[in-house]
Amino acid sequence: MSTQEQQPPETEEEAEAEQAVETEPGAPAETPGERRRRERAERRTAERAPSTDEVEGPTVHLKVYRYDPEVEGKAEPRFDDFYVPREEGMTVLDALMYARDHYDSSLTFRHSCRQGVCGSDALFVNGTQMLGCQTQISDLDDPVRIEPLPHQDVVKDLVVDMEHFYERMHAVEPYFDPDDEPPGEMEEYRQSRENREKIKMATRCIWCGACASSCTIAATDEQYLGPAAINAAYRFAMDEREGDDRMEERMGIVEQEHGVWRCQTQFSCTQVCPKDIPLTEHIQELKREAVKQNLKFW
Amino acid sequence: MSEAYDRGKIEDYGRWREFSAGMWAWVLHKFTGWVLIGYLFTHIPVLSTAGTGEYEATLQTLEAIALVRVAEVGLLAVAVFHILNGVRLLFVDLGVGLEAQDKSFYASLIVTGAITVASVPTFMQGVF
């Protein structure tokens, strides 16, 4: 698999040089465009140098966001380059794991099941939120730029603080609470096939946080529940077995000022959801449901 | 929210190149909305000259300025887009055709462009 293990030293130096430029006090701030052009030029020279010959065969060029507030030299965020041998069927997560295992063991990111179920490795890849384990390297343009999810605090490298996301998820009381139990003790609590179909997509959420990260409203309005939490509310609100009291309580939460009404139907969440949940559609349906309830009252 | 470190452009609208149709529709709807409410708040004061005898004079002075004519074409474009995208949003709110929301946005753009271009002669009449 690997022939050469070391990353070319040039890129290390480049990273340090870049860092020096960035931390220089009083230096005029570069515009993002200038910086990108400079980085590209530097990268091009680095690329022609040993990097590609050291690893035999085709490589993938990863540009990975690095940040570690606890280490002095890494407290200023930067991008590190890794050249990983390209393999058939390789995912972004595979490439990151290769870089960590062979080049830099301090590279930090979350992952667990590696098959799109645990929701740990939502990343910002080439400008879009996606699951690292579910994204084929071959589907991406080179270089692959990997950043932590936007609009969340970065803990280290690609790891973001998910606390605020989880708080909002819990805020909609995402659990089943029927009014009456089924008659027999061992009886199943059945749901009609149609009703199951209705909530099927909503049940697929893996709490990865990609949707909330893509939403500009969730980014600026901290109290907004966000797509995932509203979807969780939808999953129970549309379940015919749900008890009336819990249903009322949950609708009350969802139709607060910072609930469903903040959704501006940008469709960003729907587009990035790795589970293809029609989030916007669900939010819209809850809006209409809330309006209907209020109209009935009038 | 990001107290630890401000990640600059990926935290804001600097990544506009990655925007998708729905996002552009929102940005443009908001922009045109601001223009229209701004116009409404100047439109009424201008019309308030009605009955004072300065009504025609005010309108004619304004209409003689070429820049005002150009701005009016801009206003038409803004209004037409806000109307068409507004209709699109009404359908989105009703849950109709959500899977075609990007196509309906592009259609709004094209129709807005067509109507605007077609209206230029009418708007420029007598000023150039």
Next chain:
Amino acid sequence: MAERYSTFQPHGTAWLLQRVTGAFLVLVLAFHFFLLHFVHHPADIEFAGTQARMSQVSYFATMWLFLVTATFHGVNGVYAALINQGLTGTRKRVVRWVLILAGAALIVQGTRTALVMAGV
């Protein structure tokens, strides 16, 4: 079910009104633009013509409703946009009242102008 309504929130009503006024404005704004830019050119407008239009009750009523719905739609839209930007607390209350007063002033002035135009 009565309990349900104790959680009644006005935000859904504002959202619904924004849609209803929007649907109305689609028609009236298109009509207004067509009438006063394509049928009558702004440069040729004379007070007499304005008065002739405004003395028709149906036209007057439409234009007055246009004024009220457009003001609501615009002011409520601005307010929603600012809430989306994370406006909270005292600043939010101040902004709300400023917008309500500005909207009210616009409607009052617009109504006065309309009455002058109608020759009342």
